[in-house]
Amino acid sequence: MAKPTGFLEQVRENAPDRPVRERIRDWNDFHTTLPLEQLKAQSARCMDCGTAFCQMGLMLNGTASGCPLNNLIPEWNELLYKGMYEQAYKRLIKTSSFPEFTSRVCPALCEGSCTLGLNDAAVTTKQSERAIIEHAYESGLVKPRPPKTRTGKKVAVVGSGPSGLACADALNKLGNSVTVFEKDDRVGGLLMYGIPNMKLEKQLIDRRVKLMQAEGVVFKTGVEIGRDIPAESLKKDFDAVVLCIGAKKPRDLAVAGRDCKGVCFAVDFLAANTKSLLDSGLADGNFVSAKDKDVIVIGGGDTGTDCVATAIRHGCKSVNQFEIMPAAPADRSEKNPWPEWPKTLKTDYGQEEAIELFGRDPRNFCLTTKKIECDESGNVKALHTVEVDWTGGGMKEVTGTEKVWPAQLVLIAMGFLGPDDKIIKDLSLGQDKRSNIDAKEGDYATNVEGVFAAGDARRGQSLVVWAIKEGRDAAAACHKYLTGK
Template sequence: MGKPTGFLDYERKTAGKVKPLERIKHYKEFSIPLSKEEQEIQGARCMDCGIPFCQSGIMIGGGVSGCPVNNLIPEWNDLIHKGLWKEAVRRLLKTNNFPEFTGKVCPAPCEAACTAGIHGPAISIKENECSIIERAYEEGVIVPNPPKVRTGKKVAVIGSGPAGLAAADQINKRGHLVTVFERHDRLGGLLMYGIPNMKLDKTLIDRRINLMKAEGINFEVNANVGENVDTKELLENFDAVVLACGATNPRDLKVEGRDLDGIYFAVDFLKETTKSLLDSNLEDKAYVSAEGKDVIVIGGGDTGTDCVATSLRHGCNSLVQFEIMNKLPSERGENNPWPQWPRIHKVDYGQEEFEAVHGEDPRKFAVTVKKFVGDNEGRVKEVITVDVNWEKNEKGFMVPKEVPGTEKSWKADLVLLAMGFVGAETNLPSLLGVELDERTNVKANYGEFKTNADKVFACGDVRRGQSLVVWAINEGRACAREVDNFLMGYTILP
């Protein structure tokens, strides 16, 4: 460790941001990276604490603590402090195939488990990671490295999200021939169409895909397996098949008036905006627009935040975001100690932008929707809500109870349902003869990833349910090992 007292000598410093009132004028990323010298100082803050909880990736208290891909965080923090950036990226890529993605969109459970964070600000691990990979690209360190020997075995990967890409990358490194099938017109899965451009610039995805192509991976777009790609032929032509097609079945809100026009799933709203942005810089108008509308966002997670930020950029008239859960405390409670994931109130980029424009946070907590009200033409015009209290039921579970007399009406031209996902789409698993679990996810044990169907494996959200990008990479890598073992009788993949 180059600077034993670094965490005491230097203050935590993170990348700057374009001011909210400026950044809502465009869809570009808005972070302003630190200089090389400033980032090296941030690397010096790492304590090399002996037991690096930051890289543990274990489940504690119902959430992940530390990095699910077990990044060698203290090692590459120390390397960038010493100015050894090339060595740092080599260490980083040993565990993470796509640090340029996680460095942008991961919520950083590593920082929540940082030892320095017990009594002070955590190390800026996420930004250190991002700076390492971006500098490596800038300096030409990242170049195609195709396998020197091919095994002749062929593997089909269905889905080009982070799990599918990680599996494909690892399987290709082993020398197997990989073809990735993506049903949409662009590669990247939810990285491409589920995350807005201002959070993850799509050129970063294209840059990585082009590298993977140069390393010998074949990609097929507009290839919807089960529709225009025959599943029987797929099984006949490939030695193994990996299902990595995500948990893309959105959670619905089945209340009165749900069939009114103007109510959309958030994932469709976000996808259309991104596709139109990439196709024509929004000039084709081929997306649901929030311009001039009174918008209601139902759901308080990352997707809800993305809907807030996107609606602001469209030019919405007003916006309210409903969250059925109570507002979290500003600091950890006694029942939420370090190194658990901190269950505390946070203001994300979308809420920050809304407050800059309208002077208040758009979120209303402990609220649920009772019904939608439409006009004479069948379009939504109002949302009726009621407040809830969270109480224990007879089984001891916390459930929401309506508070009498708290019904309220809200104007609405556009309603976006951002309540997460409830499992995988079932058509493809059915065609492949793959069993599903009680949550309609593909049934395959973690660590094995083998389904009941011969030579069919599953990883990522399609197996575990909706989760983080970093978990998808973890599963893709682990699944690749099992595929390699299945094909060769042993594996040398990490």
């Protein structure tokens, strides 16, 4: 245990986020960090429980409980408290491929299952993780470590999102020669173009990619399998193929007026914004601007929040977010006990910014869109909605609650339906009932010899931390297939 009385003596302290009025003027990280000494004191609150639910990574009642990577959290919390930073870093990377990513974008499933959270605030595990990895980079502990021997086996990894990077990293460390194919112009997949810069600064991805390149991983960007290279040729040129292509096919909104100009998918809006930001600091104008517009985001979740925050940074006139489901409760319900992930109402950074600027939470719950209205030029003009009631066990529209909302930009953030199926069809891969690639957890093998699948393409859209776990596990399965070890 870091300090037997630490959790009794020390209250939880969160690093403050940058002030709203400051951070919305740029695209930089909106988080700050506590001084290392304060973080050491925070890690002293870790109790080193007999059963550390924070690191279990179980699925309970359909929801995650604890870290899917099984991070050895009590161990590196103790090492951080004692100032043993190198040992803490080594303990952290035994299970985590990219702590610099998860410590910024993971919702901290570990903290939701922290035993201390039963009657107090959970341990600041996410802050500790970020402190350990950033100190390791700053002090030169993170350096290229290419494998000493090679297996002679070649593996193609398709997709460079979190699962693809984790898979490539693990396969390379095991001595295989790995080539990663990415259809976009930059490595990172979802990490690069799906998450805005203020949540994950892109130089962090570039820093990790350079490290992997120094260790022997080959990256080929701007190469789409099935268009630039036939999918079948991968099977001929490589000993194994791992598909980590994500699940980026967006769910559409089937209402009249969907074809109005100014109605677009959230994923396209966010990706174009990030690309323009990286290419030219937004000077090239190759993105959809929300400046001076009434913006409506249809859908909740992280993607919806990112759209709200991005629209605010553009200088939107107003922003509203529609969610068809009721708001989550403020506190855990009896049906959602510890150590399950707490399904409670959380106000994320985008909503915080909207509240500060416009004086109200942008979220509107139990609301469904009935029609999109265009002006005479075909541009979106307004959305027609009605409230819905779920109390009867199903969804029922509430008569008399119809409303018209002004809108010049509508962003659809209603989730995703599955992976792009071109490569799936080209390779004649099996699919499950949700259209994901059919590959069982454990061996990650598809119905085609030597072809594996991992991440969102296999399990459906999920968290970055789950994608990393899948990438690591698929690498182990692929390596066993290639070498018998």
